[in-house]
Amino acid sequence: MAMDVVLSAQGLTKTYGAGKDALQVLGGISFAVNRGEFVSVVGPSGCGKTTLLFAIAGLQGVTSGTVTFNGRPVTAPPKGVAVVFQDYSRSLFPWKNNRDNVAFGMARIQGLSAAQKRDKAQEMLDAVGLAGFADKYPWQLSGGMQQRVAIARGLASQSELLLLDEPLAAVDAQTRADMQDLLLDLAIRFKQTCVLVTHDVEEAVYMADRVVVLTRRPTVVDHEIVIELGKKRDQITTREDPRFLAARHDVMTSIRGQRAHAPASAA
Amino acid sequence: MDGFSAFALLLRFRALVSFLIIVAVWQLVAALGLAPEKYFPGIPAIVSGFLGMVANGELAAAEWRTLLRAMLGLAGASLLGVGLAILSDISPAFRRGFAPIAALIQPIPPAAVVPMAVFMLGLGPKLYAFIIILVTVWPPYFNGVAALASVSDIQIRSGQMLGLSRWQILRQIKLPAAMPEIFAGIRYASTISLIAVVVAEMLAGHDGLGFLLVRKAFAIRIPEVYALMFVCAANGLVLNAIVNAARWQLAGWHLRMTGQPA
Numbered sequence: 001m002a003m004d005v006v007l008s009a010q011g012l013t014k015t016y017g018a019g020k021d022a023l024q025v026l027g028g029i030s031f032a033v034n035r036g037e038f039v040s041v042v043g044p045s046g047c048g049k050t051t052l053l054f055a056i057a058g059l060q061g062v063t064s065g066t067v068t069f070n071g072r073p074v075t076a077p078p079k080g081v082a083v084v085f086q087d088y089s090r091s092l093f094p095w096k097n098n099r100d101n102v103a104f105g106m107a108r109i110q111g112l113s114a115a116q117k118r119d120k121a122q123e124m125l126d127a128v129g130l131a132g133f134a135d136k137y138p139w140q141l142s143g144g145m146q147q148r149v150a151i152a153r154g155l156a157s158q159s160e161l162l163l164l165d166e167p168l169a170a171v172d173a174q175t176r177a178d179m180q181d182l183l184l185d186l187a188i189r190f191k192q193t194c195v196l197v198t199h200d201v202e203e204a205v206y207m208a209d210r211v212v213v214l215t216r217r218p219t220v221v222d223h224e225i226v227i228e229l230g231k232k233r234d235q236i237t238t239r240e241d242p243r244f245l246a247a248r249h250d251v252m253t254s255i256r257g258q259r260a261h262a263p264a265s266a267a
Numbered sequence: 268m269d270g271f272s273a274f275a276l277l278l279r280f281r282a283l284v285s286f287l288i289i290v291a292v293w294q295l296v297a298a299l300g301l302a303p304e305k306y307f308p309g310i311p312a313i314v315s316g317f318l319g320m321v322a323n324g325e326l327a328a329a330e331w332r333t334l335l336r337a338m339l340g341l342a343g344a345s346l347l348g349v350g351l352a353i354l355s356d357i358s359p360a361f362r363r364g365f366a367p368i369a370a371l372i373q374p375i376p377p378a379a380v381v382p383m384a385v386f387m388l389g390l391g392p393k394l395y396a397f398i399i400i401l402v403t404v405w406p407p408y409f410n411g412v413a414a415l416a417s418v419s420d421i422q423i424r425s426g427q428m429l430g431l432s433r434w435q436i437l438r439q440i441k442l443p444a445a446m447p448e449i450f451a452g453i454r455y456a457s458t459i460s461l462i463a464v465v466v467a468e469m470l471a472g473h474d475g476l477g478f479l480l481v482r483k484a485f486a487i488r489i490p491e492v493y494a495l496m497f498v499c500a501a502n503g504l505v506l507n508a509i510v511n512a513a514r515w516q517l518a519g520w521h522l523r524m525t526g527q528p529a
């Protein structure tokens with residue numbers, strides 16, 4: 001298979017603050033994402049996952065290192081990249097109804113009339129299972145539904161790379177399972193290359209074609225593992241599959257191993 | 268009609284209900300002779316004073332001028348306040364430079380501004396504009412600055428991801444997000460603007476409610492003075508209704524979201 005690299009991060013470091021308040025969060029992260037791939041980046045809370053995602057999205061500069069998207073260095077949010085943020089309640093616009101929130105995602109698409117954007121927004125809401133909620137406002141929906149509106153907005157931008165920052169961390173377990181499958185379906189249907197950042201090892205393995213395992217701060221890539229489970233996943237059978245269990249064991253071990261060493265490295 | 272819907276009805280007409288209660292208590296105090304009748308006339312005397320001013324046209328002329336001044340002053344002060352808040356948001360240098368000026372001017376009471384303003388601007392519309400705006404601009408300004416600064420960073424980043432310019436982010440994201448808090452400031456400012464207009468008319472005017480009030484007071488027309496006081500209170504309700512209508516237009520989503528009644 002010819003590797004078609006969409007995204008590449010090379011030696012990303014990030015230090016917040018300066019002097020004795022300086023906090024080095026990223027310690028030199030490198031990885032690449034191929035077209036059509038679903039890559040999970042997994043690491044403990046506070047290790048710098050959001051920092052990394054914002055750097056990839058061009059939303060926040062790094063201290064050193066480079067990000068390239070389709071071969072071009074990223075210095076500002078590039079066209080073709082969409083983000084679904086962790087905190088859906090602060091990401092949607094409460095003064096717009098759900099249709100207009102989704103239509104807002106088309107701000108960069110040229111040559112669409114307002115009516116076409118509305119139709120397209122409705123289509124995206126249908127795709128995430130919220131057909132009947134276009135005229136409602138985000139604050140009239142449950143958390144999981146709000147995050148689906150945010151996903152629809154991300155898809156509406158017709159990007160090729162979808163960056164997901166712990167999108168399901170705040171929804172209940174049943175909703176989370178449903179939305180994992182929804183995201184996998186949408187990724188295929190809309191031909192999205194996806195990077196999912198999460199602290200949830202099970203979710204990282206369940207969703208991904210490849211898992212990038214991070215270390216503690218200053219964070220680097222510990223190792224990567226390819227998940228040989230094919231694109232078709234199932235909440236019950238996939239999670240019982242020996243290959244799933246082996247991958248889960250591998251990731252869990254490396255993350256727990258780091259925790260065991262924590263006191264020594266913190267000293 | 269059960270107790271609950273009776274209560275709902277009371278709530279619906281709460282302004283009228285409180286007004287009737289005040290009138291009843293007033294009349295009771297007057298009728299019992301708890302205060303000297305000369306300085307505390309009963310409701311009938313006040314009403315006839317009111318009707319007298321209506322009949323000779325004094326009231327309509329004064330009321331119209333005062334209300335117009337208060338409305339124009341409030342509109343001007345709100346636009347200026349929000350404009351300055353936007354400027355403060357765009358330019359931290361401006362915010363830092365303007366903060367001490369605001370802190371210095373803001374506590375000056377309207378009455379204290381009048382003499383200086385008369386020396387500088389003479390008597391006339393400029394004087395009113397200056398006084399009203401000087402004391403009314405602050406709630407929209409301070410609320411605007413605070414609200415613009417506290418817009419969710421995630422909402423702003425959502426705009427940045429779509430390649431929106433700073434100006435587009437301001438117009439499409441920050442201003443709508445800040446609107447509810449700005450309107451809380453404008454609501455508060457509406458009261459201040461009414462007070463400022465009447466005070467300015469009392470001290471330096473030759474027409475308007477404030478001027479009429481002073482003239483009636485000097486002529487010891489006590490019932491008329493009280494009638495005018497009630498008119499000032501009613502103006503508060505009028506201005507509040509206008510601000511509320513604008514608020515429903517520009518930030519109605521927030522009222523619906525927080526479940527506030529119309």
Ligand SMILES: Nc1ncnc2c1ncn2[C@@H]1O[C@H](COP(=O)(O)OP(=O)(O)O)[C@@H](O)[C@H]1O
Nearest residue numbers: 016017023025044045046047048049050051052
């Ligand atoms: N703007 C900032 N200034 C200073 N420290 C920050 C900033 N943003 C994040 N941090 C710190 O960097 C670390 C990593 O944050 P974050 O990227 O949000 O981690 P994660 O998403 O993995 O939980 C945390 O300790 C956090 O407190």
Ligand SMILES: [Mg+2]
Nearest residue numbers: 049050086166
């Ligand atoms: Mg995070």
